[in-house]
Amino acid sequence: HEWTDGVLAKLMRNICRDEGLDQKWVLFDGPVDTLWIESMNTLLDDNKLLTLLSGERISMPAQVSLLFEVEDLSVASPATV
Numbered sequence: 001h002e003w004t005d006g007v008l009a010k011l012m013r014n015i016c017r018d019e020g021l022d023q024k025w026v027l028f029d030g031p032v033d034t035l036w037i038e039s040m041n042t043l044l045d046d047n048k049l050l051t052l053l054s055g056e057r058i059s060m061p062a063q064v065s066l067l068f069e070v071e072d073l074s075v076a077s078p079a080t081v
Contacts, residue, residue, distance in 0.1 A: 003054050012050055012058050021063060029069045032076050 005013075015024050043050040048060040 005052070005054075009050075009052050009056075009058075012060070015064055016058050016060055024064045025067055026064070027067045027069065032068070032070050032073060034075045037076055 011026065015026065018024065040050070042048075043060060044066070050058040050060065052058070
């Protein structure tokens with residue numbers, strides 16, 4: 001199978017490429033999956049770098065913010081919270 005990007009990869013690539021100074025928000029609404037949230041650790045820490053399975057790295061600029069609206073954090077590690 002040929003590699004295809006998912007929704008998050010496409011969204012983050014487009015938003016992070018935009019050099020405008022307007023604040024941009026990405027809202028995640030749903031349950032927190034352990035593997036999914038752990039793979040986003042480098043994006044959520046000081047590195048602000050999303051590494052895709054394809055090896056591509058997307059740097060998140062200061063004008064991009066992520067907001068998570070979740071029911072609970074029972075499967076998230078303390079480092080993620």
